[in-house]
Amino acid sequence: MSWKIKVNQNIVEMEYAVRGPIPQRAMVLRKQGMKTIPCNIGNPQALGQKPITFYRQVLGLLENTELISRERNLNNLSTIDGIELISEDVLEYCENFLSKMETGMGAYTDSKGPLFIRENIAKYIDKRDGVNSEIGVPANPDNIFMTDGASEGAKNILELLITNENDGIMIPIPQYPLYSATIKRCGGVQVNYYPNEDDDWSLNREILDDSYKNAINNGVDLKAIVVINPANPTGAILDEQSIREVVSFANDNNLAIIADEVYQENLYGGEFISFAEAIRGTDIPLFSLHSTSKGFYGECGHRGGYLEVRNPPKVYGFDIPFVDVLFKQASVNLCSNTVGQAMVYMMVTPPLNGTTSSLLFNSEKENILNELHEKALIIKDAFTQMDGVECFGRIGAMYLFPRLNKIPAETTDFDYCMNLLKTTGLTTVNGSGFGQKSGTHHLRIAFLPPKDMLQEVLPQWIKFHNEYVR
Ligand SMILES: Cc1ncc(COP(=O)(O)O)c(C=O)c1O
Structure with a gap:
């Protein structure tokens, strides 16, 4: 007799296309000897991006402090071919970090993360947003929570906001599936809104109001709106007007904003405006997320991130500050990992x-x-040679999300991506994996592989595409 066990239905039904059937098929093909190009995920170092030397020198020394003593005990720093392996300023950087990280790298830290790191995160945020004695409200280190990547911060905040099956969270479509999956896991309602693709994925009040009214008419209790900027999967940088529209919409409808800003350093076609800056002068609760996985850092495996809370709301029915509830939640996990914490320190x-x-x-x-x-431009240029392919958005993040206008009626973008994989080895994610306006077809490609790989595969993709749509 085999055991049967009842499990959480929400988790069984959760979907996460980024690691779904197409990448799984790619793995099988790879085992069979086919050369595949994994453009399905924003994981830069898996595609050959070299880690920043400074980060790795510091992490190495922090984890093995004897190397610092050894360098210090030598009359001259170690060299290879006359070049110092570790420079004096790196040793000083590590010594300074360790003098503040009182319990070292192997101990649990404060559940929010060490105070000195949170103070530096606050300074970084203020510098980014041009806060000074006359402009803006400085970030408060007490309202910053260090997390194992931005994913943990997003999960914690959604878990806290979704209290029953009627609670809804607005998310952009297409979206990064962390949001749909977590809303599902927490048993809440996913409320879609649709940025305007043909206008570079911009937002306006009508788009947001439509989604809001629809939800309210269905009895949903809306709690928050998620904005991903620069976006995943579209890669688009949100323009200032769109950001202002979100702020006034959230203000008018008492919605908190969850701003996923993990790609804030990946800007190729426009400027980044943070929501911390955009909500200035309002009391809209804001939860913003950042990470060491993206940008030029690309340290996905080291799981560094933080969640910053602005204008923390009151907790309904309890006389307890909101941030204390978040702290309790963080305390159950004890603390985020210390290597990730060190990565965040170096980022800021x-x-x-x-x-x-x-x-x-x-x-x-x-x-x-x-x-x-x-690389983004090389790929975008290839689209011009593909029949019926259009790609919108001011380029940011690590992705392009072309619309495939001429996919034969009897097929889907999933079929297209699967066939593209089998024909060329190029591993992408079908648009339906992120959600998309019905009747449209897309795919997402991460512009991370080395240039020579792209130059080899793009002509094959163009040929595949033009034959497929014919
Ligand atoms: C928009 C967005 N948010 C969050 C994450 C998760 O990042 P982290 O590695 O920091 O958990 C990703 C990862 O791809 C992402 O694209």
């Missing part, structure tokens, strides 16, 4: 300009970002 506290390590740091950063931009 880069090497000082003028130091030896800053020279290499700045050039590596620039190369990574320039190359990403170049």
